[in-house]
Amino acid sequence: DQQVKQNSPSLSVQEGRISILNCDYTNSMFDYFLWYKKYPAEGPTFLISISSIKDKNEDGRFTVFLNKSAKHLSLHIVPSQPGDSAVYFCAGQGGSEKLVFGKGTKLTVNP
Amino acid sequence: DVKVTQSSRYLVKRTGEKVFLECVQDMDHENMFWYRQDPGLGLRLIYFSYDVKMKEKGDIPEGYSVSREKKERFSLILESASTNQTSMYLCASSTGTGYGYTFGSGTRLTVV
Numbered sequence: 001d002q003q004v005k006q007n008s009p010s011l012s013v014q015e016g017r018i019s020i021l022n023c024d025y026t027n028s029m030f031d032y033f034l035w036y037k038k039y040p041a042e043g044p045t046f047l048i049s050i051s052s053i054k055d056k057n058e059d060g061r062f063t064v065f066l067n068k069s070a071k072h073l074s075l076h077i078v079p080s081q082p083g084d085s086a087v088y089f090c091a092g093q094g095g096s097e098k099l100v101f102g103k104g105t106k107l108t109v110n111p
Numbered sequence: 112d113v114k115v116t117q118s119s120r121y122l123v124k125r126t127g128e129k130v131f132l133e134c135v136q137d138m139d140h141e142n143m144f145w146y147r148q149d150p151g152l153g154l155r156l157i158y159f160s161y162d163v164k165m166k167e168k169g170d171i172p173e174g175y176s177v178s179r180e181k182k183e184r185f186s187l188i189l190e191s192a193s194t195n196q197t198s199m200y201l202c203a204s205s206t207g208t209g210y211g212y213t214f215g216s217g218t219r220l221t222v223v
Contacts, residue, residue: 006153041217043216043217091196097207098144101146102153103151104153
């Protein structure tokens with residue numbers, strides 16, 4: 001049972017435009033949602049998180065939106081830069097502290 | 112900065128060998144995790160530990176074991192390596208819910 005789903009394996013955008021990465025989840029017990037960014041041959045790095053009691057969190061160019069009724073969250077990157085090209089993982093975290101990851105979306109930002 | 116250090120970036124082992132992957136963190140985190148990453152499958156949890164000498168199975172523990180004798184060190188053991196264990200292995204540590212994980216740089220293991 002896939003608790004966290006990232007249905008788009010890849011996304012391509014132009015530099016300066018908005019990137020929107022989507023994530024759906026089935027587990028209503030998640031307390032937090034997190035986004036990680038991963039470059040090839042490196043470990044994932046934490047990007048931004050949101051508590052399940054909030055609907056938006058913003059950090060510079062990165063904003064995460066949470067729609068609990070739809071069990072959907074999205075990561076917006078504005079403006080997109082070539083250095084943002086990476087694989088982005090969405091994850092849910094409940095009381096057990098384990099992170100449950102989606103399969104990732106590969107973002108390519110074209111100059 | 113929190114550091115999670117994995118002992119090897121690249122490893123090549125033969126089928127049937129016993130393989131040890133070492134992970135050390137320097138921030139006194141209670142929780143440590145081992146994941147593997149495979150194309151199209153994302154990050155899958157192998158084992159995790161909430162404290163010294165404690166371990167719990169993740170989603171794909173078959174063929175693996177772990178050891179946590181000291182708080183800072185969490186080892187993943189492949190008892191008898193097989194080609195389907197060729198993967199990127201990622202260690203992580205955390206201090207609690209809502210704080211996320213800090214990952215190591217990963218070990219790319221190839222079993223031939």
